[in-house]
Amino acid sequence: MIDGLAMLALLGVGLLGGFLGGFLGIGGSVLFIPMLTVFLESDYHTAQAAALVVNVCVGFSASQNHIRSGLVSRRLLSIMIPCAMALSVVGVYVSNQFTGEQEVYLRRIFGVAMVGVIAMNLYRAARRYWLRGKTLWTRRKLKRHGLSIAAVGGLMGFAAGLLGIGGGSVAVPAQQVLLRMRLRTAVANSSVCVFFACMLAAAVKHSTLPEGVDPTRPWVYVGLLVPTAIVGAAVGAYSSRRVSREWVRLVFIAFLAWTALKMLTG
Numbered sequence: 661m662i663d664g665l666a667m668l669a670l671l672g673v674g675l676l677g678g679f680l681g682g683f684l685g686i687g688g689s690v691l692f693i694p695m696l697t698v699f700l701e702s703d704y705h706t707a708q709a710a711a712l713v714v715n716v717c718v719g720f721s722a723s724q725n726h727i728r729s730g731l732v733s734r735r736l737l738s739i740m741i742p743c744a745m746a747l748s749v750v751g752v753y754v755s756n757q758f759t760g761e762q763e764v765y766l767r768r769i770f771g772v773a774m775v776g777v778i779a780m781n782l783y784r785a786a787r788r789y790w791l792r793g794k795t796l797w798t799r800r801k802l803k804r805h806g807l808s809i810a811a812v813g814g815l816m817g818f819a820a821g822l823l824g825i826g827g828g829s830v831a832v833p834a835q836q837v838l839l840r841m842r843l844r845t846a847v848a849n850s851s852v853c854v855f856f857a858c859m860l861a862a863a864v865k866h867s868t869l870p871e872g873v874d875p876t877r878p879w880v881y882v883g884l885l886v887p888t889a890i891v892g893a894a895v896g897a898y899s900s901r902r903v904s905r906e907w908v909r910l911v912f913i914a915f916l917a918w919t920a921l922k923m924l925t926g
Contacts, residue, residue, distance in 0.1 A: 666699075666700060667884055669695070669699070670695070670881065670884040670885055671884060671885075671887075671888050672888070673691055673692065673695045673885065674692075674714070674884065674885035674886065674887065674888035674889040674892065675888035675889065675891060675892040676691060676892060677689070677690075677691040677692050677714070677718070677885070677889055677892065678718050678721070678888060678889030678890060678891065678892025678893040678894075678895075678896065679892035679893070679895055679896040679899075680892075680896065680912065682718070682721065682722035682725065682851070682892065682893035682894060682895065682896025682897035682898075682899075682900065683847075683896035683897070683899055683900045688711075688714060688715065688718050688826065688889060688892075688893075689711040689712075689714070689715055689823075689824050689825040689826055690774065690777075690825060690829055690915075690916060690919060691915070691919075692707070692710070692711040692714055692885060693707045693708065693711050693770065693823075693824055693825070694919045694922055694923065696710065696711070696881060697767065697923075697926075698922050698923075698926055702877075702881075703763060703873065704758075704763050704766045704767060705755070705756075705759075705763070705865075705869060705870055705873045706873055706874070706877045706878050706881075707824065707878075707881070708755065708766075708823065708824030708865060709824070709862070709865045709866055709869060709873075709878035710877075710878035710879070710881035710882050710885065711824040711825070712820070712824050712858050712861050712862035712865055713858075713862045713866075713878070713879075713882045713886070714881075714882060714885045714886055714889050715820070715824075715825075715826040715854055715855075715858035715862075716855060716858045716859045716862055717886045717889055717890050717893075718826070718854070718889050718890070718892075718893040719826065719851055719852070719853075719854035719855030719856075719858060719859075719893075720855050721889075721890045721893035721894050721897070722851040722854075722893040722894070722896065722897040723848075723851045723852040723854075723855050724894075724897075725894060725897035725898055726847070726848035726851050726852065726897055727848075727852065729848065731844055731845050731847075731848035732845075732848045732849060732852055733845060733849055736809055736839075736849055737849060737852055737853060739806060739809045739810055739813060740809055740810075740812060740813030740816070740831075740849065740853050741813065741852075741853055741856045741857070742813070743809075743810045743811075743813035743814040743817060744813040744814065744816045744817030744820070744827065744853050744856065744857035745817060745856055745857055745860045746814070746817065747813075747814040747815075747816075747817035747818040747821065748817035748818065748820045748821035748827075748857045748858070748860055748861035748864075749821060749860060749861065749864050750817075750818060750821060751817065751818040751819065751820060751821020751822035751823075751861065752821040752822070752861050752864045752865050752868065753821075753864075753868070754821070754822055755821065755822045755823070755824075755865075756868055756869075756870050759870045759871075759872075766822075766823065767923045767924075767926065768923065768924060769822070769823065770823050770825075770923045771919070771920045771921075771922075771923035771924035772920075772924070773819065773823060773825070773829075773830075774916045774917075774919050774920035774923065775920050777829045777830065777833070777916055778913055778916050778917060778920070780830075780833035780834075780837070781833060781909060781912070781913055781916075782913070783833075783837070805838075805839060808838045808839055809839065811834075811838070812831055812834045812835055812838060812839065813831075813853065815827075815830055815831075815834065816828070816830050816831040816834070816850075816853060816854075816857060817857045817861070820854070820857045820858050820861050821857075821861045821864070821865075824861075824865075826850075826854040826857075826858055827850075827853070827854060827857055827858075828847075828850040828851065828853075828854050831846070831849070831850040831853060831854075832846045832847055832850045833846075835849060835850070844900065847900060851897065866878070
């Protein structure tokens with residue numbers, strides 16, 4: 661059973677994770693999974709199964725706001741989404757191979773991934789003027805960069821399926837670095853792609869949970885995280901068009917550093 665204090669903590673985590681999802685274009689799992697595995701001592705597969713469902717809700721709520729804003733590139737997403745969905749299934753089946761004592765390797769991979777996200781965010785901040793290139797709206801440019809777009813989508817989907825993260829923490833900086841995408845557009849594209857990739861990954865994960873994992877436990881976490889995460893995602897997506905990201909990014913990087921440390925040493 662989850663005590664009252666843990667319930668309140670999960671409601672707060674849902675709100676903050678949802679806000680980060682909408683504001684930065686990530687799924688929020690960089691907050692959800694460490695909270696569940698470190699503080700509630702959940703096994704990784706249960707935390708991953710819960711986080712994927714929450715990511716779907718966060719992605720849906722945030723993407724509605726981004727689509728209405730007109731920032732989403734439909735042509736780019738027509739390549740990113742299928743690649744992300746396909747590789748998310750591969751990621752889920754790979755993650756299911758880490759059971760028992762080997763589950764610790766998923767935590768380690770998660771920690772390494774967070775270090776990579778920190779590096780990409782720092783690089784992006786240092787080169788923000790260089791990255792202010794033109795977006796890829798023309799058909800000629802889209803065709804020329806089709807392979808890069810597919811790579812971004814595939815990497816995002818695989819990360820979602822393997823680790824349970826939304827993949828936006830990978831896709832947003834990757835769009836900026838590889839595709840020279842403007843930040844606000846990259847965040848909008850990522851939010852929509854998170855919804856589709858995690859929707860399929862969640863369905864596959866819940867239907868293929870490793871033996872010994874209680875299939876009802878993830879839904880307990882989902883029930884506590886989703887309501888506030890949806891509210892947070894809507895607020896974050898709205899705020900992303902009006903609030904400077906610099907301070908939020910610094911806090912986010914500090915949190916990622918703490919997360920990486922916990923997952924690598926815990």
